[in-house]
Amino acid sequence: MSEMIGKEKQSFLILYISAIVVLLLISISFLHSPETAILPEKSPTETVEITGPYTKLEIVSGFNTTRGNHVSFVSKKAIVILRVRQISNSSETYILFLACIPYEEFKKLLKQDMLWPYDARLEERLIIEGLVKAIREHDITLLKEFTDKLESKFKEFKAYVKYTETPIYLFTLEPGEEIEIPIILEAPTGKVSKTYLLGAFLITPFAPAEGYSVGGAGGLYIGP
Amino acid sequence: MVEFNAKPVPGNSPVLYWGPYMTASTKIYVKGTIGSYRGLRAALDIGFRIYDYKQGKWTIDPYKSWCVTLKEGVYNKTYKISKTYDCTNDYNEVEKYTITGLARGFAACIGGQECEVVVDFYYSQKLVYITYLELKGLGE
Numbered sequence: 001m002s003e004m005i006g007k008e009k010q011s012f013l014i015l016y017i018s019a020i021v022v023l024l025l026i027s028i029s030f031l032h033s034p035e036t037a038i039l040p041e042k043s044p045t046e047t048v049e050i051t052g053p054y055t056k057l058e059i060v061s062g063f064n065t066t067r068g069n070h071v072s073f074v075s076k077k078a079i080v081i082l083r084v085r086q087i088s089n090s091s092e093t094y095i096l097f098l099a100c101i102p103y104e105e106f107k108k109l110l111k112q113d114m115l116w117p118y119d120a121r122l123e124e125r126l127i128i129e130g131l132v133k134a135i136r137e138h139d140i141t142l143l144k145e146f147t148d149k150l151e152s153k154f155k156e157f158k159a160y161v162k163y164t165e166t167p168i169y170l171f172t173l174e175p176g177e178e179i180e181i182p183i184i185l186e187a188p189t190g191k192v193s194k195t196y197l198l199g200a201f202l203i204t205p206f207a208p209a210e211g212y213s214v215g216g217a218g219g220l221y222i223g224p
Numbered sequence: 225m226v227e228f229n230a231k232p233v234p235g236n237s238p239v240l241y242w243g244p245y246m247t248a249s250t251k252i253y254v255k256g257t258i259g260s261y262r263g264l265r266a267a268l269d270i271g272f273r274i275y276d277y278k279q280g281k282w283t284i285d286p287y288k289s290w291c292v293t294l295k296e297g298v299y300n301k302t303y304k305i306s307k308t309y310d311c312t313n314d315y316n317e318v319e320k321y322t323i324t325g326l327a328r329g330f331a332a333c334i335g336g337q338e339c340e341v342v343v344d345f346y347y348s349q350k351l352v353y354i355t356y357l358e359l360k361g362l363g364e
Contacts, residue, residue, distance in 0.1 A: 045253065045302050052290055052307030068278075068317035087308060106286070115273070115284060118291050120330040199287055210297055211267070215290035215307055 048208050051088040053173065057200060057218030058083065062185065070221040073157070073192065078185040082200050082217055086173035095131050095203040096181060096217070097150060098159045098167035099124055103195040103221065117201065118214065123149070128203060132212045135170065135205045143168070157187035157222070159198060185222075195223040241320045242311065243361035248272055248288070248323050249306040253353040254299045258329075268294045271305055271326045272357065276318040291326060302355070325354040 062078025063071040086092060099117050101124075106116050117124030130146035133139065150167045151158070161169040162182040169181060183200065199219040205212050240246060250272045258266050274288035290307050311318070 045255075045300050047251075047302040047304055049304045050290075050292055050306070052305075054308040054310065056310035057313065068315070069313040070317075083310075110284065115289065116286055118269070118286075118289060120267075120269070120328075197286065208292065208294070208303070210299075211292060211294040213271075213290065213292040213305070215271075216285070216287035218310075218313075219287035 049088070050204070050208060050213055052213075052215055053092070053094070053202070053217075054083075054085040054087055055200075055202070055217035056083040057081070057220070059220075060182075063220075063222075066223070068221075069219065070223060072223050073185075073187045073190055076187055076190045078187075080183045080185070080220070082181040082183060083178065084171075084173065084181065084202070084217065085178035086175055089175050091172055091174045092204055093135075093170070093172045093206055095135060095205055096161065096169040096171070097128075097131060097201055097203065098161070098183065099127075099150060099199045099201060100154045100159065101197050101199075103197055103223075106197050116197070117199065124153075128201075128214055131168070132203060132205045156189075156192040156194075156196070157185055159183060159185045192222060192224055195221055198222055237322045237324050237357050238359040239320050239322045240359045240361055242314060242318055244310065244312050244315075245308060245362040246311050246321060247306060247308045247358075247360050248274055248290070249304070249356075249358040249360075250323070250325050251302060251304045251355040252325065252327065253302045253351075253355055254294065255351045255353075257298050258294060258296050260296060266296060267330060268352070269326060269328045269330070270294065270303060270352065273324050273326055274309075274359075275322050275324070276314065277320045277322070278318050282322065288321075289326075321359060323357050323359045325357055327352040327354065 057069070058081045059065065059071065060079040060081055062073060062075045064074045065071050082096065084094070101116050109116050109119070109122070114121055116122060117128065119125060127146050127149050130142060130149075134143035134146060147166050147168050160166055160183070162184055163169060171179065173179065185198070197219060200217045201214060202217045203212060203214045207213060252270045254268065254270065258268050260266060269291050271289065271291040274285050275282040276285045288309055290305055292303060292305055
């Protein structure tokens with residue numbers, strides 16, 4: 001009889017210890033669960049909307065289109081138009097900047113997981129940050145410094161906005177407003193020796209309030 | 225959920241066959257603190273990247289990416305980032321498009337002209353949650 005009671009006690013003890021172990025394991029798994037487990041499906045937070053404008057790059061003259069947006073110079077001067085339309089219901093200030101990089105260099109950067117011109121490890125990214133700072137602080141000297149840096153990236157041809165004669169243009173759009181920005185490209189020899197990426201990028205230096213945004217508006221692959 | 229430095233690749237994202245217009249959109253939930261640490265100024269990039277499918281492979285298009293840079297501060301916000309593109313120049317070249325979310329933290333030396341950038345940054349909660357990615361054509 002006492003032996004039976006002993007066995008019952010033993011079974012109860014094993015059951016009790018097992019329960020504690022299971023509870024401990026559950027607690028540990030909760031402590032180490034990924035953050036996704038505690039996330040609501042719909043975040044109940046404030047939503048900040050950043051709606052980029054509609055953009056289109058149109059070739060006007062001076063280029064021969066080989067395929068898509070791959071082009072080559074057919075004269076020493078080419079003209080393209082960047083069309084920008086404000087989609088958002090509020091007005092927005094934009095910095096347009098033109099940037100250039102040899103295509104081979106672009107590919108090398110991609111292999112290192114760096115997307116030109118956005119990657120924080122690139123000089124172009126510092127230029128973007130510099131332009132934002134210059135506009136926010138109304139610093140003309142700084143603006144000139146970073147404009148010069150952008151210009152230095154153009155080796156075999158130069159590109160500039162007709163209105164400013166620099167690769168930079170600052171403008172504000174009202175809701176629904178659309179503008180055309182003429183961009184001039186000049187190649188002294190009327191051709192280039194290798195393929196370049198020419199990009200038209202837009203920065204919103206005041207939006208969002210806690211930073212800025214930057215994105216592509218259009219671009220060309222300019223080849224021999 | 226996107227961990228920092230996660231490398232998004234095309235494949236599991238919405239795909240859109242060529243059309244003259246395209247709208248890319250993503251909604252990203254950011255929670256935590258972006259802060260300076262030992263002389264490093266931290267920031268967080270969020271946004272989207274567009275890949276073109278041409279000549280039999282996916283190629284990233286630098287002209288169709290959008291990136292929002294968030295500076296130091298305490299965050300508990302959702303960012304909806306959208307942009308509409310004209311794709312007429314892609315006709316006959318790009319077969320289809322796809323979109324991936326972007327979330328990458330970085331830190332740069334404060335005041336440095338030649339900012340050597342460290343990939344990662346001081347971030348107390350490390351939480352960025354991409355709630356959706358969308359790619360749609362005109363009239364969809």
